[in-house]
Amino acid sequence: MKYGILVNEGPYQHQASDTAYQFCKAAIERGHEVFRVFFYHDGVNNGTRFGVPPQDDRNITVRWTELAEANNIDLVICIAAAQRRGILDEGEAKRQGKDGENIAPGFRISGLGQLIEAGIQCDRMVTFGD
Amino acid sequence: MSEPWEEEGPGEVKKFMYVNRKAPYGTIYALESLEVVLIAAAFEQDVSLAFVDDGVYQIKKGQDTQGIGMKNFSPTYRALEGYDVEKLYVEAESLAERGLTEDDLLVPVEVKSREEMARLMDEQDVILSF
Amino acid sequence: MLHTVNKSPFERNTLTACLGHALPESAVLLIEDGVYAAMNGTAFEKDVRKAMEDRTLYVLGPDLLARGLTADQVIDGIQVVDYEGFVELTEKHDKVQAWL
Numbered sequence: 001m002k003y004g005i006l007v008n009e010g011p012y013q014h015q016a017s018d019t020a021y022q023f024c025k026a027a028i029e030r031g032h033e034v035f036r037v038f039f040y041h042d043g044v045n046n047g048t049r050f051g052v053p054p055q056d057d058r059n060i061t062v063r064w065t066e067l068a069e070a071n072n073i074d075l076v077i078c079i080a081a082a083q084r085r086g087i088l089d090e091g092e093a094k095r096q097g098k099d100g101e102n103i104a105p106g107f108r109i110s111g112l113g114q115l116i117e118a119g120i121q122c123d124r125m126v127t128f129g130d
Numbered sequence: 131m132s133e134p135w136e137e138e139g140p141g142e143v144k145k146f147m148y149v150n151r152k153a154p155y156g157t158i159y160a161l162e163s164l165e166v167v168l169i170a171a172a173f174e175q176d177v178s179l180a181f182v183d184d185g186v187y188q189i190k191k192g193q194d195t196q197g198i199g200m201k202n203f204s205p206t207y208r209a210l211e212g213y214d215v216e217k218l219y220v221e222a223e224s225l226a227e228r229g230l231t232e233d234d235l236l237v238p239v240e241v242k243s244r245e246e247m248a249r250l251m252d253e254q255d256v257i258l259s260f
Numbered sequence: 261m262l263h264t265v266n267k268s269p270f271e272r273n274t275l276t277a278c279l280g281h282a283l284p285e286s287a288v289l290l291i292e293d294g295v296y297a298a299m300n301g302t303a304f305e306k307d308v309r310k311a312m313e314d315r316t317l318y319v320l321g322p323d324l325l326a327r328g329l330t331a332d333q334v335i336d337g338i339q340v341v342d343y344e345g346f347v348e349l350t351e352k353h354d355k356v357q358a359w360l
Contacts, residue, residue, distance in 0.1 A: 151277065247281065252261055257355060
């Protein structure tokens with residue numbers, strides 16, 4: 001089956017991103033396709049590469065990057081939510097006149113249409129939030 | 131075998147329900163959920179909004195946010211009709227529990243019992259809750 | 261339909277809201293802080309048992325263990341699943357509603 005995932009909360013503060021990650025891993029192990037993970041609300045904060053968690057803790061962002069690269073998952077950060085919260089890729093930084101970008105590898109910034117498209121294309125949408 | 135018109139394809143219309151269970155302003159969920167609905171309207175899917183529990187406060191009449199320095203986004207609910215988003219369902223029990231009636235709402239809605247709301251939810255293809 | 265509840269019933273009303281909308285034959289999976297509702301002897305045990313008359317309840321095992329709870333403290337009839345079981349539930353049910 002084809003899965004779309006919605007993550008509504010940032011890393012560490014809530015368990016949502018962790019549960020979503022464990023769910024995706026299990027879905028892939030069962031032979032499913034995770035087509036897209038869409039990060040919305042504070043969920044966009046999962047996509048900053050500037051986080052430095054303690055060494056004995058998991059690195060949520062790196063974990064998403066690695067899972068996405070190994071399984072061809074489209075990690076999409078909502079542009080409107082990202083602009084509010086200061087998550088930028090190179091193009092956005094340039095457009096908004098900001099002096100840097102912070103997006104992690106494997107993530108991309110795009111519109112809310114990507115969430116709706118996932119809902120249309122996927123057999124299942126599973127939401128993780130607060 | 132399915133008939134040709136039942137086959138899934140790019141023209142497929144899915145039933146999307148956006149479930150609003152949170153009050154406005156205290157958190158950003160109501161505002162960002164509304165932003166999703168506005169984008170979703172362009173996808174020519176079957177869109178409905180459900181206002182349940184504290185979600186009914188999103189469409190309470192007379193919101194004035196001047197004193198809190200936030201944007202009053204409640205007029206947008208009245209603009210939904212122009213986006214062809216016309217199915218706004220409000221749960222009767224949620225209104226009654228909060229001492230509200232349909233007259234307290236700023237937009238025309240269909241009031242449904244909890245039982246009817248549960249059935250409406252069950253009829254959907256995709257349920258997004260924020 | 262599969263419903264998920266991720267908050268303690270002592271903190272939020274999501275369990276109550278979910279059970280008020282979960283039709284007969286639907287499934288409810290308790291995850292994250294939602295797992296506290298699966299325990300024996302809480303003020304919500306009665307509501308959960310009532311819901312189990314015509315709906316199936318599941319609890320996510322890894323979230324139980326993380327919180328110092330064990331399967332034998334779980335209300336009789338609630339099925340303990342792992343993440344794979346969570347995925348299986350989403351295969352069996354045509355859609356998932358998260359009660360956030």
